[in-house]
Amino acid sequence: MKAAVLREIGGPQQVRIEEASTPVLKPDELLIRIKFAALNRRDVWITHGLYPGMQLPAILGSDGAGEIVAIGEQVTDLQIGDAVIINPALNWGDNPHFNGPDFSILGMPQNGTFAQYVAVSHKQVYPKPNHLTWEEAAALPLAGLTAYRALVTRGQIQKNETVFIPGIGSGVALFALQMAVTLGAKVFVSSSSDEKLEKAIKLGATGGVNYRSENWAKELKKQMGGADLIIDCVGGDTFNQLLNLAKPGGRIVNFGATTGPVPKLLLPKLFFKHLDIRGTTMGSPQDFAGMLELITNHQIHPVLDRSFLLEEIQEALFHMEKGNHFGKITVKIPEEK
Structure with a gap:
């Protein structure tokens, strides 16, 4: 099969399309022919060696949707031909509140979805929502799961x-x-791009500000008042502004630090306002099922940015690295000839 393989770190240019062996199934696994995959920031970090537990070589890719083409002997609840999406959160464990010590994410160290075929445990697959295209379904798992747990759980x-x-x-x-x-x-939202703010408002945002403006936090406070809930992956110098923007008794949920660590946390703001700061990442199987239920019941469609062919995987990774995209970047996987 064709697969995007990373053998050494050094950036997206190190990812090569190679001929790889089709996975051999374990008794509890399924072989899925991938129709579409999708990128995450994680894929770019791995190419630079900036991810915990680096083990190379690896086939990258956490998100994917496709058809079951082979079934392990212990699997009785699924059939060949079923259309499925993959939950990339592997070995979460029994505690819904926190992942166990064996937790990992599909796409390094376990080979991922930037390939024509992937083998995963039958516990990791769910029926593809009927209202989603293959491309939309592939865009959903990792980001949808992370967003659901941060927002709802x-x-x-x-x-x-x-x-x-x-x-x-x-x-x-x-x-x-x-x-x-x-x-x-x-x-309410923020961005460095006025165009992205306009697109967000079309998706239902009430308002937003460009954080490159000098008094963006004051402008936002004027627009929205205070926030009951803030969903943050930015961290860095602006985190203390979130303490100002939160209502007394508000919640701040953080799942990343794309601009680095918080230099000096303003503790008085935290305790005088009785704020909750909560950490999160990825999600449990219960979260994944809840996310799918919400997406399906309300017919939500992922926002798509741009699609690439598997052979263009380096270009796709560079496109993500630039950070100008709006929505999910997807990869069309070729069928076997």
């Missing part, structure tokens, strides 16, 4: 609350926007 979003999502444009942030609007919240 950890954020405990309620109808009519005010939600702030910094850095709109990434897959997770856009899913959080769509889900929050669907659940009846009033959502």
Whole structure:
């Protein structure tokens, strides 16, 4: 089969399309012919060696959707030909509140979805929502799961609350926007791009600000008042602004630090306002099922940025690395000739 393989770190240019062996199934596994895959920031970090537990060589890719073409002997609940999407959160464990010590993510160290075939445990697959195309289904798993857990499980979003999502444009942030609007919240966003702010408003955001403006936080506070819930993956110098923007008794849920660590946390703001700061990442099987139910019941469609062929995987990774995309970047996987 054709696969995108990373054998040494050094950036996206190190990923090569190679002929690889089709996976041999374990008794509890399925062989899935991938129709579409999707990129995550994680894939770019791995090419630079900036990810915990680096083990190379590896076939990258956490997100994918396709058809079951072979079934392990212990699998009785699925059939060849079933259309499925993959939950990339492997070995979460029994505790729904926190992943266990064996947790990992598909696409390094376990070979991932940038290939014509992938083998995964039958516990990791779910029926593809009928309202989604193959491309949309592939765009959903990692980002949709992360957004759902941050917003619903950890954020405990309620109808009519005010939600702030910094850095709109990434897959997770856009899913959080769509889900929050669907659940009846009033959502505000920020971006360095006025064009992205306009697109977010078309998706249901009530308002937003360009964080490159000098007084962006004051402008946002004027627009929205305070936020009941803030969903943050930015961290860095701006995190203390979130303490100012949160309402007394508000919640801040963080799942990343794309601009680096918080230099000096303003603790008085935290305790005088009785704020909750909650961490999260990925999600449990229960979260994945809940995310799918929300997406299906409300007919939510992922926001797509651009699609590449598998042979263009380096270009796709560079496109993500630049950070100008709005929505998910997908990869069309060729059928076997």
